[in-house]
Amino acid sequence: MKFISIIFFLVNFTLVFSQEHVDLTKKEHKFVQAVFQEGLTAEAIVLTDQDLELAGLMRDDDRIYLLRQQDEILGYLLSTRALGRYDYFDYLLACAPDLSVRGLTITVYRSSHGAAICQKKWLSQFEAYAGEELTLGKEIDAVAGATISATSLVKDIKRCYQLMITLKEEGIIQ
Secondary structure, three states: OHHHHHHHHHHHHHHHHHOOOOOOOHHHHHHHHHHOOOOOEEEEOOOOHHHHHHHOOOOOOOEEEEEEEOOEEEEEEEEEEEEOOOOEEEEEEEEOOOOOEEEEEEEEEOOOOOHHHHOHHHHHHHOOOOOOOOOEOOOEOOOOOOHHHHHHHHHHHHHHHHHHHHHHHOOOOO
16 A cells, blocks of 8 residues: 555656746746736746646647746736647736736737737737636627737637636636
């Protein structure tokens, strides 16, 4: 029985530490400071395989950070990507403690078309999003020349919000 317990512990320990612990990049850190405030810490949230199964909406390259200043939780940062017409683009989603969207920025846009979705004014439409209906051309203004990327981002913001809600409901995040 002890042998089985030891094996179980080692397997779970290995799974938790097999995920990459990646610090914020300079671009991510700058975005977080602009949305929240200086002096906060970003702690990577490492999910076990069991947590990932519960979440279901998590992608392999998604990274989630808990943002805090001392003991106060200021929010969360999700680093993820979405598919444009031909290429993926990377973006950051900053959430308040209630998981509403505080800010959004595209960090890497690889396509030759559709870069209009990178404009701060257009991205600001997502601020305060908290799970309500979100449709391109209705709640979110369409953008000429970026229909596919814009549609993809709208759909992925919904996925990200649902992911964060699931993680909170399951007690994986606070």
